[in-house]
Amino acid sequence: MYAIETENIIKQYKNGVQALSGLSIYVKNNEIFSLLGENGAGKSTLIRILTTYLRPTSGKVIMLGKNIYTESKWVREQIACVAQQTSIDMHLSLEENMLFQSRLYKIPKIEAIKRMKKLIYDFGLERYKKYPVSSYSGGVKRRLDIALNMMSKPQILFLDEPTVGMDIQSRNFMWKMMKQIRDEFKTTIFFTTHYLEEADSLSDSICIMKDGKIVKQGTPLELRLLFQENIIRLKFSTDTEIRKCIEILTHFFPPKKILIRNSEIIIHSQDIQLYMKHVISLLVEQNIPFQGIESIQPTLEDVFLRLTQREQEECV
Ligand SMILES: Nc1ncnc2c1ncn2[C@@H]1O[C@H](COP(=O)(O)OP(=O)(O)O)[C@@H](O)[C@H]1O
Ligand SMILES: [Mg+2]
Incomplete structure (x- = not known):
């Protein structure tokens, strides 16, 4: 009962x-x-x-x-x-x-x-x-x-x-x-x-x-565990670089998987190794300087944002 x-x-x-x-x-x-x-x-x-x-x-x-x-x-x-x-x-x-x-x-x-x-x-x-x-x-x-x-x-x-x-x-x-x-x-x-x-x-x-x-x-x-996926977090020193990066990433990744939060780009991915390599080579190719890239486990906040789809509103 x-x-x-x-x-x-x-x-x-x-x-x-x-x-x-x-x-x-x-x-x-x-x-x-x-x-x-x-x-x-x-x-x-x-x-x-x-x-x-x-x-x-x-x-x-x-x-x-x-x-x-x-x-x-x-x-x-x-x-x-x-x-x-x-x-x-x-x-x-x-x-x-x-x-x-x-x-x-x-x-x-x-x-x-x-x-x-x-x-x-x-x-x-x-x-x-x-x-x-x-x-x-x-x-x-x-x-x-x-x-x-x-x-x-x-x-x-x-x-x-x-x-x-x-x-x-x-x-x-x-x-x-x-x-x-x-x-x-x-x-x-x-x-x-x-x-x-x-x-x-x-x-x-x-x-x-x-x-x-x-x-x-x-x-x-x-x-x-709903999202059996990891997150790639990309840090930049300026907003211009963030914008340039988003422009390129949205050509290669589904927009739903990318969001900007606290001056960082967050990418949800199922195959972290492959995505990581791909992102780094794109940024190097396009000459976009980034401060750091790391893979992290989703927090409950990430899950909440994905479930309530706020990332779409924050996406550029
Ligand atoms: N007495 C009421 N009459 C008309 N609309 C109401 C009344 N109470 C709440 N609402 C509306 O119902 C929705 C849900 O409100 P509420 O239950 O107070 O949400 P929460 O507690 O999650 O903030 C809101 O759009 C709110 O404006
Ligand atoms: Mg209330």
């Missing part, structure tokens, strides 16, 4: 925008699942649908084996969501927020205090527990909000761009907290991000989406 299964979800907003165009995803129990996509891809729309705030135009969602529309009350009790706007009460302290939350979920007082103490201890939040939440930085507020949402012991925790705009230290705390939630609390985490590095280092599964559609789903390793 999957934690979440969706079948062909379509969401068209009243203004005509089709935010999701037939989305089918599978989230396993007790994994960290990331939905990776640029702004406007439809990530928040999907989270709002999965957490039952929004009805899809059509499609089916099964969560923990139950249909979320016929069993929405039960499903809501099993999940928690930290949306982009924090839900925590800024005037209350973390402890006050937690006890208030426990009353909403009808958790008996003794049990609530036990859970509260454990969460504060486990997440190392002792020094933030007493003062109003408004006294802390954005990064700390977000962690407090997540701790608060763990009071109901959710089976699935949804996080919409939990680390957006955070400094590196807060982000690292957040990553540690998310892994702890998976490993110690056995909660499935569904989070959205537009940071590749974050999806790569944190998730068990990644789903890449673009314009309301899924481009690919898999483990970070599977996604990298």
Whole structure:
């Protein structure tokens, strides 16, 4: 049984925008699942649908084996969501927020205090527990909000761009907290991000989406292996040389395989030896000076760019 299964979800907003165009995803129990996509891809729309705030135009969602529309009350009790706007009460302290939350979920007082103490201890939040939440930085507020949402012991925790705009230290705390939630609390985490590095280092599964559609789903390793090819990176000292080189290369290589990034030319190739020889002899023949040439393994960023075909736009 999957934690979440969706079948062909379509969401068209009243203004005509089709935010999701037939989305089918599978989230396993007790994994960290990331939905990776640029702004406007439809990530928040999907989270709002999965957490039952929004009805899809059509499609089916099964969560923990139950249909979320016929069993929405039960499903809501099993999940928690930290949306982009924090839900925590800024005037209350973390402890006050937690006890208030426990009353909403009808958790008996003794049990609530036990859970509260454990969460504060486990997440190392002792020094933030007493003062109003408004006294802390954005990064700390977000962690407090997540701790608060763990009071109901959710089976699935949804996080919409939990680390957006955070400094590196807060982000690292957040990553540690998310892994702890998976490993110690056995909660499935569904989070959205537009940071590749974050999806790569944190998730068990990644789903890449673009314009309301899924481009690919898999483990970070599977996604990298999608392209069983290497990359040739060519460095130049001036943009004129880059332009001249591109002009020549596009005569010999398919344009889809070539892109410019950070003043370098990147060529995807299946036969690295042959391509390398070919490129060097072309550049020497045409007298185009280059600073360096090397072959590298694709990163998840290369895979993402190829899948979402941004290289075509960057190509000259
Ligand atoms: N309430 C809404 N009404 C109309 N269009 C919306 C609404 N919310 C989002 N959209 C549109 O739907 C698309 C997907 O948005 P969203 O789900 O917020 O993407 P993401 O979270 O990946 O940035 C965008 O084109 C956005 O402008
Ligand atoms: Mg969003």
